Amino acid sequence: MSRAAGFTEVIPQRPAFVFAPDQEPLGAHDGVQYGRRDEETEAGQSPAQPRVSLLRQHLEAHPGSAIREDSPEPGASESRPLLQPDSHSGTGSFPGQERKGLDNDLRRTFSISSGTSNSQSIFAIPPQLAVPDLVGSYGSYRSYGTVTSADSYGRESMAQAAEMWRQQQAAGNVLDGGTPPILVKEVEDRDGKIVLTVEGQSTLPQTIFNSTNVLIGVGLLSLPMGIKYAGWLCGMVILLSAAAVTSYTAKLLAKCMDLDPSLITFSDLAYISFGRNARIATSILFTLELLAACVALIVLFADSLDLLFNGLLSNTQWKIICAVILIPLNFLPLRFLSVTSVIGILCCFSIVAIIIIDGLIKPHTPGSLLEPATTYLFPANWLTLPLSFGLLMSPWGGHGVFPNIYRDMRHPRKYGRAVKFTFSFTYLLDATAAVVGLLMFGDDVMDAITSNILTTAGYPQALRYLLCALVAIIPLTKIPLNARPIISTIEVVFGLHQEAIADSSALVGMSSYLRGILKIVIRVLTIVLFLVIAIIFPAFDSIMAFMGSALCFTICVT
Template sequence: MNIEEYDETPRGHPTDEYEWDDVLSGPSAETLHDQATAQPHAMVLSSERTPLIRKALSFSNTSRTGVALLPHNIDATVQQTATQPTRPPLRHKPSSASAKVTPHNYGGKSTYGQTLFNSIAILLGIGMLSEPLAYAYAGWGGGTILIVFYGFITCYTAKILAHIILDDPRLRSYADIGRKAFGPMSTPLTSTLFCLELFALSPIDLVAASRLIPTVFMPLSLLSYASMIGIISTLSIIAVIFIDGLSKKEAPGSLWSPAETQMGIESLGGLGIAFGLFMAGFSGHAVIPSLARDMVDPQQFDHMINWAFAIATFIYALIGSAGYLMFGINVSDEVSRDLLQTPGYNPFLNQAALWMLVISPLSKFALCTRPLNITLEIMLGLETTAPPMSPDQVDPKTQHPITPHHQRNQKAKFILTIVERVVFTFLAVGVSILVPEFSAVMAFLGSFSAFMLCVIGPVCAKSALAGRWGFWDAILLIVAVVMAVWGTCAAFWSS
């Protein structure tokens, strides 16, 4: 074997090369192989650099003059060295793109914009018309601080829920998050709380029931178009409020001649009620897991939800301040009632606002009831929490053929799912007819469940899964518990 065959072999790092320039001269490299074969202990010129002389070779015999003696089996050594890489492979620094963790593919079909419309539609309309009353209880200072504070913390806790459910593809709903964080014993409590909250948003009129039944079977990507209708109706209500306020020159109900307002709080009990009224506007967290899972690119959820809560906070502050200026401390629990009862407004605009109030809840009925339907179907055994696997995740060795019994079972589940969603729709209609003051009853539950689902639950779940409490999370938990107890007691006293 000739040494010249390895002249083009990449050299090692300069720190790995031996500097033998001061060693005595010896035979040339051309005769190195022959001399080593004939005389195993022949001396080698150390100034001849070759990639074959590496740290991997063990030179056991070295003369006092610095001349290294080659080992006896140089042929085997040369052969072994030639087949080895001249230096260890380079470790490339991973790029930012490769360092990102690819989320699980949930088969989501909603784009960034569609999820944004759904998120805004969920937030708007939930207690939107009671914001002026919340300002009347808390005053200008307290109301402004509370609405900004609630917008910030609920956006933070919404991200917590999204991160938890996206990290585990087995999770489907808010109840699944509670079961993972706190164990199976928490499932009945979390399911009951968020089912009551969502069911409180569902009561509708009988005429609309038949039209809403098909919407409960639509995917979230299609429901985003209905959400756009709800957002347009909400913006129309805002426009009517400002047009009425600017068209009327004298109080009450005029933006040119504001009603009596106050900077501070009305009373401690009123402040507690304001806690619940402001928080009710941001209590859409029960739907957050469904929205996050249905995104085409879940990594954009944080950016999307920032915009959703920023827009909702701005609109709530706008409606609250406008209604408070127009009607002051005498504002009703719904500003729309004041618009209809105050003379001097354009009747056509008020009728249009009334129809917008009807369209807004109808447009998001299916969106609000989606997580509730999922929870009921899981409890009834109609759907499992395991996500569907992609074709590359299916092992052909463990795959079994579909039997006729399995097909019949799937058809039965499909039929029962249809029955469950239709029955639930008519149940919501029945509640709205038999219990007309159901919204008043849910005002208390909203004050309690909103804090539990939107702040206390997500923060506790994050800390339970992390195994430790962060400083700001602990502070946030204490503040939320105090506000929840305060608001609940105030709701009892006011009733």
Template sequence: MDTVMQSPASGARHPNESSAYGEYSPMIAKVEGEFSVAQGTSSFNEAVFNAINVLLGVGVLSSPFALRSSGWFIGLPLFIFFVLATNHTGKLLGKCLDYQEGMATYPDIGEAAFGTKGRVLISIIFFGELFTVCAMFDILIGDALAALIPGYTAQQLMIIAFLVIMPTLWTTHLSMLSWFSLLGIMSSLFCLYAIMFIGFAIDYTAPDYIMGSLIQPQPTELLADADRIPLAIGLTMVAFGGHSVFPSICSSMKNREDYPAVLNIAYCVTVLVYGAIEIGGYLMFGTSTTKEITLNLIDVYPGSLTTLVIWMIAFNPMSKIPITIHPVALSIEELLFTPEQMRHETGRIKFYRALVRMTIGAAALLCALFIPHFARLTSFLGAFFAMFVSVCFPCVCYLKLYGHSLSLGAKVLNTSLAVISVVFTIIGTISSFVSPAE
């Protein structure tokens, strides 16, 4: 991964690799000078890979549940709307980078539009997003391992998994972990393969058949119960929440004029994968679709295929937790230590830096233990953080920077998107805590 992100707190530039979120791990940090590609050197194909890596993540697991929560009449139009809206706002961020020379990251855009307050606001949102992603990873790990290891609760397995990965939090050199970024794409594609294979391979004529066939789909709903529908806002939006990294992808390209084409290709791939998993999973399990589609798969088709998928799903976030924590920890460390202390670490400084990272990881684990609902946390992540970063703020910044030269149609379009995103944020955030999520 070749993207270069800025440490929001300090303005010092640090490379970052994405998620997931829409794994959504929105940012996966890399250490400058170790394996990052210099700004302005990424090829077209590298940029496409980076953008796909940003968009394809663990959010894909809850996409069939999003359709179950809304029904066909709401779910599919909502999916299409977010595809078009976020593709548009992703391109707006590229235009915002052209506002003045030297801009390379999302915080740069916030500062250009609204001064230091804009940078601080983006920093707070980023840190909240990353912390929520870590908690979501913990929940996903617990749910996945609980499906594989009977006799333990998901909460117990979360704690055990945290103890296992804790040594990886001690290091500030993440080059060895960065290669696991590929696992995000691989697990999403393998999940798609498993759904298609099981959907056509399962014997729907068997006496003990219950559900899971694409040839003989389960009953579905055109319109779900009203109290469930708002939950789909965040669950759908989380798939397209990669905008925190998009400016860095754009600024790292050799030919920045190709950035819109990069986004278009990445979105085509993402829409095909997410759309196939969302529609296929909902057809296979109907109103019995669970918050994570893998839990349905292992129920109806236990065996090596589904076991491998779930192990990949569990291992992927385990490898990304230390990487996701890194940008937050780095910014805190920059407040605690001088640049000289961080360049020439003593044993005491290394201990304190490891303590900072373990504290952040433990706090995210506590959040996951007290709110052990993958669908709720994913919906909150999409409705609050992704909606702000990926729809509202790009439109507002673009209007602020270029409003004097925009046509009336452009002003109306972007103002409308900003207003709609605020409405969706309010409804989606509230529903992520109160709507049925099982």
């Protein structure tokens, strides 16, 4: 479930971007450098200068573009303001002269050295007006009313937008202070066309850590029950097969990405393969997966505290407390939430370690590794075998993020090694949790192995409280991160997102104060929705089985 850290939005967004420091635009050689001031190219740094309006810069740099009044004396002329009507030149001459001068200026500003107009760089005009989307480069927001073409805007607006964009990039501005600009570079594809692609920054160890972070989550707590439903033979075969198949399909994603350097997200692949409907279906699947993950974490939080403090509060009251704590956490910036995902990973490691220690400390069954419980080679009830498939599949659903991880690699050729190490390590950890949990409790294993630890006597009390604290920390660190893509999607649909234009006329021109109120309401109602679903569906194992069979299998295999 920590894979949601990579879902910056279920509907891909268009982030700010700058050139990689070791590359300039392939086609732009006339001194125009997006993301850098002109002074930087000449002196190596950007001195502080007073800001001058674009119109004054234009008049000072090109005085000849002003309208001149005919003079009776040869060579005498008087410059007039750019917008002042000229009584001698006629009404029709002014627009033509101004457009000609402005076109020449823009041609000098945005010209490239490719030699032909058809092979021009994607940076020849302001990127935010003409370049394809970076994340979701095939029309991410087009159905929500954002800019799709530069043709509908005047060249004057494009020139002004270019200058504003350069100033923002030079200042290092970041949207919302949460998403840093992406480093990009221009590459030439097999057809000789210059396209924009992401400049990878992650090394092989960083890629392995990020991929492991995606796969490891609380889904491993329900694996002992999955093995119980399937029996030792069928269960371990299903778990190994799930790891092998998803590892293979993760490598296939990289091969698909190599066909087009501009592809970045899973939604991009769906779009070019099956069209717009596939993108919508992918967004729905991601939303359902994140929703199920958040609900499962609330259920896990309430079940664990209810078992540790039996009789203090009801299970529903613990869920309400969890929701109340989550509401303020839901307003933290994304950069803080990404850090908390690492805490969740450490908690998962610690939980598995505590389970093993408890099993070695307790000398007798139930709950002992020294005296294992009764288990079965084949399922005791074959009707439970389909349920085991979903539980054993749930830890392997990271394919929604793997395309992004692949694009962020400094050496993409090492992606196969990263996938092999990541899935091998994750399989060993998941198999350890499944085997240890089933050996300790056998037929009595519960939907989450931590519930057995908390309800069984004979374990050190300190470890019980530590285990409960770790289980409670995981939802508080992961739910705000998992909920962020859902919130962003809702904001895009209603036109409240910073990069989307509202479809409803009532939202156009709305004050920032009212928009802020609506965003607060959306964040609160999202947590309330999680709470209501968690109360209606209180079974942790059923939620995890649904995630594994209906969602993870669909995204990762089909």
